[in-house]
Amino acid sequence: MANDANTQATSVIGWHHDADAAFAQARATARPVFLYWGARWCPPCNRLKAAVLSQPGFATLASSFVPLHIDGDAPGAQRAADRLQLRSYPTLVLYRPDGAEITRLPCELTGPGFLHLLQLALAAPFTASASLQAALSGRRALSADEWRLLAWYSWDTDEGQLLAGRDLGATLASLHAACDEPASALRLAWHALHASVSAKAAPDQHAASAMLLRTLADPQAVLAQVDLVSGYAVDLVRGLTLPQSAPRLALTVAWSDALIQLESCGALSPDDQLSALRVRVRMARLGSPVAGLEASLRERAGAALAEAQEPALRHQVLNTAAGMLADAGLLDDAGALLHAALASSLAPFYFMHNLASVAKKRGDTAAMLDWYERAWEQSSGPATRLQWGATFLLALLEATPADAGRIGAACGALLPEVEGMLDANCRRNGTQLSRMLNKLSGWKGASEKVEELKISLSEHVKR
Structure with missing residues (x-):
């Protein structure tokens, strides 16, 4: 069944929400599938909606593929993510009609640049995997478009699909050495350097x-x-x-x-x-x-927010502006901005997490925990509620490990949510279960509710 992906995205595009139905239509019509995996509260997802998915140029291209939107909180979404190897919000994947991945596209690129890259991917005679194999083996020369698709591949959302066990830094370094297209070679060099530094290697x-x-x-x-x-x-x-x-x-x-x-x-x-x-x-x-840091930051934050009135874009801009002010130590300004956003935000519980971070920077543990708890209480969607609940529980265990009563109460409230999830051990959900189990296993306190949750988490993680 086709529906709109989001009220902030264009209503012209008939988005599918069921992967099986989308791939069935792709096979029947010999069209590729464009998958958008995201969440309503995710700031980069909202940036993507505003800057790409709601734009006329994207709607024009949409007639050439089957658009599939899977929200991370939809029923069975995390199980589908296991099958399709999805995790980070947002992830963008283009598939052939037979289900083979053509490429994973970067969510950071927006506007005409993204549409151009999508056009290249739609017209690509080879998948990214085939291009990678050819580049590493030297069996044939790659076209400039192939190099561009590899250079702009979304390596941070790959989930082992293209790398297939290869070392990221070594793979990128080899691609850079083989690339004869200057702009793509430069991008691959930056990627390779970052991968090397992230792996604590020792580049020149x-x-x-x-x-x-x-x-x-x-x-x-x-x-x-x-x-x-x-x-x-x-x-x-x-x-x-x-x-x-x-x-x-x-x-x-x-x-x-x-x-x-x-x-x-x-x-x-x-x-x-x-x-x-x-x-x-x-x-x-x-x-x-x-120079003049504080005044400049306040002015630029205000100007950006005044310009960004569309709800999806405003969500992302608010997140960036508040983070910038907090990074600069302007905690009062960041807190005021976040407080003002709660009443009109499309996902106020997300900004409660930011308020918890501001409180933590102040050294106000009580306020930090209260904001995390409020965020969990007001969050919606099973995967989101599990993530927000896990964040609150982990913060409790880290900040107040002696508070067995509050820790036990949180575990008691989380237990039925975990037990009621059909895909509790899948993808992002499974990550949250493992985080909680690992932390609870090292807790020195005593609580019946904690032990009950630990048993449940263990059973789910083993499945």
Whole structure:
């Protein structure tokens, strides 16, 4: 049955919500399947809805594929995610009519850039897997479009589908070495470097910093790699340079200059501009000072929110703005912004989590726990309620391990929710069960309700 994916997304597209029905139609009509896996409360999902899924260009392309939207809280969604290897919200996958994956698409890329990449994927004569095999083996030369699809592959939502047991860093390094398309080679080099740093490997720091500095000095390259310039900044600076060193100062200054370019780039959305400013705030902690920081942050947050009135985009912008203010230590401003958002937010319980984080930064444990509890109480959807409940329980165990009464009460309330889930051990749900079981197994207190939940969690995890 086809329905709208979300009230914030275009009503022109007839989204399927049942994977079996969508793939059956794909086989019958010889059309590929475009899958969007997400959740109503997820800020990047809302950014995607506003910047891609609700746009006329996407609706035009939708006639060439079968659109499938699986909400993580829908009945059986986590079981479907097990079968389709989905986890992170959002995940975007394009399948052939026979169900074979063509590629996984990056949610960070929006607007015309995303539509162009989707068009390339729809027309691709080879799957990403076939292109990867050819690139690594050298059996044939890849086209520029194949290289672009590999360079823009969503490696962070791969779930082992393309890598198939290969080491991420080594695979990306091999692809970079083989790539003869300059723009794709540069992106693969950034991916490979980040994977190496994340794995605590030891890249050539001088060569790596030189490559980064060349990119950051090129305005066109910065704009082409906006997601990586913002997303990899702190990890790469920390991983490649020592605190208070000359190389760190040089890299943070160059990076901050590139971020300033993005903050005022008219080609980017208000949220992308604000995200660049948030990264510059975080970079300031690494050695690059920001003059007039407080006034600038308040002004930019207010301007971005004034512009972002569409509900889905506003949800994402609120999240970015509050995070930016909190990162800068402006906790009163962040708290006020979040409090004001609760009444009109499409998912107020999500911002209660943010308020818990603000309280934690203040050192206010009681307020932190209260916000986590309120978020759980007001959340909706089985997978979301399990995640929010697990977060509250883990916070209790971490912050107040001696409070057996409150911990027991939380376990007692979680037990029927776990027992009532048909897919409690599947995908994201299974992750939450394991988190709770691991933490409860090390708890030194005594509670009958805790023991009951531990037994239930153990039984579900073993299935």
